[in-house]
Amino acid sequence: MEQRNGTRRSKPPQLRINAPSTARERAASVDPYGFERSDDFDYESYEELMSEYLAVLTRRSIKWSKLLQGKRRVDRNLKVKRYVRKGVPNEHRPLVWMTASGAQERLERNPGYYQSLLDAQHDPRLVETIRTDLHRTFPDNIHFRKSANPCLQKELFNVLLAYGQHNKAVGYCQGMNFIAGYLLIISKDEETSFWLMEALLDRILPDYYTPAMLGLKVDQEVLGELVRLKAPAVWRLLQDHGVMWTLVVSRWFICLFIDVLPVETVLRIWDCLFYEGSKILFRVALTLIHHHQDEILQAQNLPDVCECFKRITRGAFVEDCHAFMQRIFQEPGSLSRSTVTKLRQSCRAQITAGES
Template identity: 65%
Template sequence: MESRQDGRDWAYRVDPYGFERPEDFDYASYEAFFSRYLVVLTRRAIKWSKLLKGNKSIQKSLKVKRYIRKGIPNEHRALIWMIVSGAQTNMEQNPGYYHRLLEGEKNDKLVEAIKTDMNRTFPDNVKFRKTADPCLQHTLYNVLVAYGHHNKAVGYCQGMNFIAGYLILITKNEEESFWLLDALIGRILPEVLDVKMDLHGLKTF
């Protein structure tokens, strides 16, 4: 039976996103740095809270650009990404669309290609392991299957699993991750995935 101390040690060995730290990780230097940096993060978080004022919208301005370039605090990152990318607007204008994609008829070849990459996605992240509760592999599978049927010109390419997986770690929300993936691949960085080639040079499906 795992002791309370063992649980604390395990939590200490992974970062806030669930990635295991290497055996040679310098905890002393990290703690020394973070204790100082925490003051900066707290100050930024307060500024963002004042800027947002509890709203889910934000007006583009030089101040917002400056804040973003300095770094978005973790607690505000998902919302700001959703707003500035246009994903929030698209999600609000298409209620139920994501779930209809999941409930619709599936392309067997697309589904099989995605399933193949599930265990290959962030193997050093405890949240993506089958033993995790909840296991983010299921969330990742849904996002990729929905996107593959939404954007049939791209479908699924190897490497998309890591992009979607990272979005899931940040948003902690399946539907938001789908719309952010759509914003990235469809509008912001369409050159990341050529419709004929994946990140390794071969389109999976």
């Protein structure tokens, strides 16, 4: 928190964002996470889908409660991995994300660290850059409007400021505001959001959010190599039209599919991202491309390709998040950690050689 009149503000109480629970509330113009629905939103299809998915969520919640039995940790084993892939209920997400990613351990090893970052002397340029981006963060989400109660803009500012102070080499990069905003919506707590962001940016996705964005560039090229292996016709089409992967998938990676895929689907992806690591991003991207390759192959030119890559992130295939998550572990086939590591090494070498 900022200091006022020399008095340090205490940590704020946890934010309360209650998800609508009735069918009438779910069919309102705002979704359970505060995002406004578009004018052409298909309420009938949504209600049909949610009636089935809520039953899945109820079963998963019971299973997770039995698994955790009041514990504040999750183990790393095949059973928990299977549970994570089938979805973590919202009430358990902060705990599972924190412990699976190592963020909880980092928090406990560094008591008071988050507050000390907020109380530090800050670079005015960092402060101004963050403030400039605040109003651009989820303009379609009611919780980030100044008129909201609670309004998450102040909490968002604090998380971004703390991270910029923590990692001065990075400071603030575009895309971070959306990640921090999502974390606040789910965790409902500033300090938790900071440590989850630290886990994502410093360890799970290193070099994504840096001035050079080398990690992001590398992973886009790795995806290209994976498409060449698993959907070669699509790879050839993009080569023939001179389409760079950066042009069609950079937003997928830098936003971690926020504002690309439906909210529930993104959260299911993040369950696996925090537990299994960055490899999950390739599975999602490969599934989108592989599943729609016939449609992509009909593209006649560069604008067609770009439009098609936008179109394949919408519709029933991605809205049914439970079925979609099952597909990402089936459709792309095997994808070992060693394969990804080798591809990253070769792509990194090519990029750095080209930039030197």
